[in-house]
Amino acid sequence: MNSVSADLIIQSIYETIYMVSVSLLIGTLIGVPLGILLVMTRPNGIKPSRIFFTILNGIINILRSIPFIILLVAITPLTRLIAGQTYGSTAAIVPLVVYIAPFIARLVENSVLEVGPGIIELAKSLGATSFQTIRYFLLPEALGSLVLTMTTATIGLIGATAMAGTIGGGGVGSLAITYGYERFNTYVIILTVIILIIIVQIIQSIGNRLAKKLRHE
Amino acid sequence: MSSVIEFHNIVKEFHHKGKKMTALHNVSLKIDKGDIYGVIGYSGAGKSTLLRMVNALETPTTGKVIVGGKELGTISNQELSQVKKNISMIFQHFNLLESKTVFDNVALPLVLNKVDKATIHKRVKELLEFVGLADKENSYPSQLSGGQKQRIGIARALVTNPEILLCDEATSALDPKTTVSILKLLKRINQEFNITILIVTHEMEVIREICNKVAVMEKGNVIEAGDVLAVFGNPQRETTKEFVKTVIHDEIPSSVVQELQAEKRNRRVYQLKFFGKTASEPLLTKLTKEFDVDMNIVFANVTELQGTTLGIFTVAFFGEDSVLDHLYHYVTERNISIKEVIV
Numbered sequence: 143m144n145s146v147s148a149d150l151i152i153q154s155i156y157e158t159i160y161m162v163s164v165s166l167l168i169g170t171l172i173g174v175p176l177g178i179l180l181v182m183t184r185p186n187g188i189k190p191s192r193i194f195f196t197i198l199n200g201i202i203n204i205l206r207s208i209p210f211i212i213l214l215v216a217i218t219p220l221t222r223l224i225a226g227q228t229y230g231s232t233a234a235i236v237p238l239v240v241y242i243a244p245f246i247a248r249l250v251e252n253s254v255l256e257v258g259p260g261i262i263e264l265a266k267s268l269g270a271t272s273f274q275t276i277r278y279f280l281l282p283e284a285l286g287s288l289v290l291t292m293t294t295a296t297i298g299l300i301g302a303t304a305m306a307g308t309i310g311g312g313g314v315g316s317l318a319i320t321y322g323y324e325r326f327n328t329y330v331i332i333l334t335v336i337i338l339i340i341i342v343q344i345i346q347s348i349g350n351r352l353a354k355k356l357r358h359e
Numbered sequence: 360m361s362s363v364i365e366f367h368n369i370v371k372e373f374h375h376k377g378k379k380m381t382a383l384h385n386v387s388l389k390i391d392k393g394d395i396y397g398v399i400g401y402s403g404a405g406k407s408t409l410l411r412m413v414n415a416l417e418t419p420t421t422g423k424v425i426v427g428g429k430e431l432g433t434i435s436n437q438e439l440s441q442v443k444k445n446i447s448m449i450f451q452h453f454n455l456l457e458s459k460t461v462f463d464n465v466a467l468p469l470v471l472n473k474v475d476k477a478t479i480h481k482r483v484k485e486l487l488e489f490v491g492l493a494d495k496e497n498s499y500p501s502q503l504s505g506g507q508k509q510r511i512g513i514a515r516a517l518v519t520n521p522e523i524l525l526c527d528e529a530t531s532a533l534d535p536k537t538t539v540s541i542l543k544l545l546k547r548i549n550q551e552f553n554i555t556i557l558i559v560t561h562e563m564e565v566i567r568e569i570c571n572k573v574a575v576m577e578k579g580n581v582i583e584a585g586d587v588l589a590v591f592g593n594p595q596r597e598t599t600k601e602f603v604k605t606v607i608h609d610e611i612p613s614s615v616v617q618e619l620q621a622e623k624r625n626r627r628v629y630q631l632k633f634f635g636k637t638a639s640e641p642l643l644t645k646l647t648k649e650f651d652v653d654m655n656i657v658f659a660n661v662t663e664l665q666g667t668t669l670g671i672f673t674v675a676f677f678g679e680d681s682v683l684d685h686l687y688h689y690v691t692e693r694n695i696s697i698k699e700v701i702v
Contacts, residue, residue: 260454269440279456282459357457
């Protein structure tokens with residue numbers, strides 16, 4: 143009945159963590175600045191630019207509309223260009239980044255927009271530059287919310303990695319599909335779901351605790 | 360005294376969804392050094408828009424804003440930021456950073472100006488001491504009461520040694536007792552540091568407690584302006600009268616009115632206003648001695664304003680019309696405000 147080895151499970155967990163952490167890191171490096179740019183350039187923002195905002199907003203909406211499984215296949219040429227191959231965990235990181243960066247940008251935008259207009263008014267009254275407004279006012283005030291944002295993004299990524307299995311990305315989700323679903327092995331499905339629940343729980347509670355600490359409420 | 364803030368024929372128009380809305384129509388005001396200048400009006404009167412022009416958060420559509428001798432629309436950005444360094448602002452909702460400690464909140468303006476750490480430390484401590492919250496430096500704003508938050512807002516405003524302090528409804532979110540303590544603090548700031556204060560409010564109490572000058576605004580216009588005593592003592596416009604009524608009562612109680620109406624003797628009811636010294640002169644005694652009349656005080660109120668008193672007495676005089684005419688002239692000749700009240 144038990145047709146998967148402990149090694150295979152550990153290998154899968156490792157692959158999931160690898161794909162999630164690398165794509166989260168790169169996705170954050172791209173998504174956070176884009177989110178801040180969305181806030182700055184929006185109408186009534188601190189540096190409004192209709193053209194820039196419309197284009198960036200449009201691109202993000204388009205990328206966010208594509209189902210991940212389609213995106214995975216559609217950007218194969220890009221994946222080959224960047225990763226040198228179209229198969230395996232490393233190759234899966236390219237579509238994962240394309241998937242998560244716009245998501246993070248949108249979440250960051252929402253978090254920063256939550257900072258009240260009073261804080262922006264304060265920054266203006268103190269003569270803060272655009273950079274100072276972001277660095278000393280908006281980011282610190284949005285930090286608690288940003289941590290929750292990143293938690294949501296991370297959990298979304300874990301879900302997406304399951305589909306990366308279709309291009310041989312590996313990971314816990316792919317283990318569930320290939321060994322559990324396709325071989326009608328309920329035991330493996332339940333086991334992987336339990337592993338995923340534990341991972342998600344850990345990430346969510348770390349996120350909640352950190353956010354609570356940062357919010358000083 | 361020289362003016363530190365001048366508004367010349369300020370017009371401000373906003374465009375919203377293709378519709379033009381005029382927030383300010385041709386407003387002119389002068390605020391002198393050392394003034395605590397109050398601008399009062401109902402919400403939507405345009406007072407906050409006017410205030411925010413002083414530190415260029417708003418720019419006029421037409422007209423001139425002159426701060427410290429510099430016309431804001433015409434100077435370079437560098438000069439403008441120099442002018443703005445002399446202006447601080449406090450807000451209705453305090454606008455403290457929830458993520459930073461009290462110390463870091465107060466230090467913020469200095470951090471933006473790249474002041475060195477030792478100076479920041481010294482200056483922040485001084486200011487926290489001044490506002491009476493030295494023990495709260497490591498607290499977060501969410502742990503403070505409204506009054507404490509505004510004190511931190513004030514410490515933050517003063518940390519850069521400004522010459523002008525703008526108060527945007529600074530006490531409107533506070534309870535009456537806290538309001539009084541914040542107003543006292545503002546008065547101390549004005550006296551100890553000689554900081555000119557421009558305060559926007561809808562609460563007449565603020566004007567009564569600390570302002571020496573007042574401008575009343577209505578629908579984007581200044582309808583009355585001048586010394587608080589003059590404007591309060593003799594309000595001309597309906598809106599001004601409404602505001603004055605909220606702090607100085609001058610209406611005869613209805614039970615007294617009924618009694619007066621039942622009175623058969625010939626009588627007239629006069630409202631007399633005394634300013635300052637005239638309040639201590641025994642005018643009423645003189646009147647009864649000089650003229651053969653009976654009198655009855657039906658309403659009286661004495662209010663302290665700017666260290667002087669404003670007394671309002673509503674008195675019913677009983678006597679012949681000719682005698683009462685004489686009495687009326689006698690009082691007007693002594694430069695005391697008198698007007699007949701129809702009961």
